[in-house]
Amino acid sequence: MSQASVTLPIHQTSHRGLFDGSEGYGGDDEPSGDQEDKPPESRYSPLPHSSKHLSGFCHALPGLSPTFPENERSQQFRSRHYPDVTAQQWNDWRWQLKNRIHRLEDLQRLFYLTPEELNAFRRGEPKLPMALTPYYASLMDPENGTDPLRRTHIPVGGERVVTPQELIDPLGEEDRTVVPGLVHRYPDRVLLMATKQCATYCRYCTRSRMVGTQPQEKIQGFRQHWRQAVDHIAGDNRIRDVVISGGDPLTLGDEELGVLLQRLAEIPHVEILRIGTKVPMVLPMRITPALAALLSRFKSLWINIHCTHPDELTPEASVALGRLADAGLPLGAQTVLLAGINDDAQTLKRLYHGLLRHRVRPYYLYQCDPIPGSSHFRTPVTKGLEIIKQLRGFTSGLAIPSFVIDAPDNGGKIPLLPGMPLNREEGDLLLTNYQGRTCRYPDGVTGDSPST
Numbered sequence: 001m002s003q004a005s006v007t008l009p010i011h012q013t014s015h016r017g018l019f020d021g022s023e024g025y026g027g028d029d030e031p032s033g034d035q036e037d038k039p040p041e042s043r044y045s046p047l048p049h050s051s052k053h054l055s056g057f058c059h060a061l062p063g064l065s066p067t068f069p070e071n072e073r074s075q076q077f078r079s080r081h082y083p084d085v086t087a088q089q090w091n092d093w094r095w096q097l098k099n100r101i102h103r104l105e106d107l108q109r110l111f112y113l114t115p116e117e118l119n120a121f122r123r124g125e126p127k128l129p130m131a132l133t134p135y136y137a138s139l140m141d142p143e144n145g146t147d148p149l150r151r152t153h154i155p156v157g158g159e160r161v162v163t164p165q166e167l168i169d170p171l172g173e174e175d176r177t178v179v180p181g182l183v184h185r186y187p188d189r190v191l192l193m194a195t196k197q198c199a200t201y202c203r204y205c206t207r208s209r210m211v212g213t214q215p216q217e218k219i220q221g222f223r224q225h226w227r228q229a230v231d232h233i234a235g236d237n238r239i240r241d242v243v244i245s246g247g248d249p250l251t252l253g254d255e256e257l258g259v260l261l262q263r264l265a266e267i268p269h270v271e272i273l274r275i276g277t278k279v280p281m282v283l284p285m286r287i288t289p290a291l292a293a294l295l296s297r298f299k300s301l302w303i304n305i306h307c308t309h310p311d312e313l314t315p316e317a318s319v320a321l322g323r324l325a326d327a328g329l330p331l332g333a334q335t336v337l338l339a340g341i342n343d344d345a346q347t348l349k350r351l352y353h354g355l356l357r358h359r360v361r362p363y364y365l366y367q368c369d370p371i372p373g374s375s376h377f378r379t380p381v382t383k384g385l386e387i388i389k390q391l392r393g394f395t396s397g398l399a400i401p402s403f404v405i406d407a408p409d410n411g412g413k414i415p416l417l418p419g420m421p422l423n424r425e426e427g428d429l430l431l432t433n434y435q436g437r438t439c440r441y442p443d444g445v446t447g448d449s450p451s452t
């Protein structure tokens, strides 16, 4: 292992407190014209080494339109519920974050809540924080509790039902955390949780134990741990692939994000960087021309977008994805299979075809992780296999992701194929991981292997 060490300067930048009562923020998108001229490095375009100069790179790429659309449904929602808010404010990602909906009374102002939804608040706040951008809320049906986007983000009483198989940290990430916020599970790649904040909170989140939970001072402390993470990566020359997730890294300001990416890109043995984000679906106005230009500087940077349902593919999301693709960033999509939301082949086919039209390659379809209170979301594993079977041959291979279980207890991702034998024991599915180790997934389905 190389003992090389990279020092990450953590700048106390302009934290604007866009997340109410939580994380500070340094989102300066404005071009300053203050651009440092450095010779090109081997794989990455030059970026300044000091974050104070970074905004000099945050100008738009030529050809990227600065204007942003607003779909008809969102327009109606805005004029009804936010009559004083201009289209310009609405399309400002900072305004969207600052005005997130996270209280019961806000929900009641916007939606006719079902008894199941009201149940979620009956004994106080739900454990997993709730937050919706006004934009994402505008895509939901205010009168229909079965609306797919609404079901993924508005809590229901079922969240309070915890079954014995469910775990706070189902993937065993805490056991493989080598320094705060850095999970080293596979030899050649690591997961860096850059922030604990997301634009919105998915009710089935694997990291529900940590996202959006810390008060401001602790989150500022967490940000300091980037230095330790970068030092660990720099000190282990087996690591060639860094996944930056969270929380959602695209909720960071351009300046902070740019500094983190730059420091990682400077490590000689790091070949690729990957960002996992749901922002293009829930806060598409965050994908500004300046952000696209910043990301385009990193030539081996991949963006994996968390998508759930074709209803997310709005004109706004279309522009956001187009900006990323036009900036030359390879785009993939990850989807969690969710009962009653997207667990049928037609819905997923619509989603995958839509993503491909936007130059996003469906990458993983995940079996839902058994976090506490997730039983109402989880489907039997056979459901995912049936869906893949219904897609194969009926659409192009490009539109078919790998169906995987992220096995509990550090098993890693295990792909599942229609027709493969499924071994079960006491209600658990027995799976063999990449190391040949047997892992158990609490499928809750007993009996013989299905015909899939």
Ligand code: SF4
Pocket: 197, 198, 199, 200, 201, 202, 204, 205, 206, 207, 208, 211, 246, 247, 248, 277, 278, 306
């Ligand atoms: S965006 Fe990702 S990290 Fe954030 S709540 Fe959703 S699943 Fe969890």
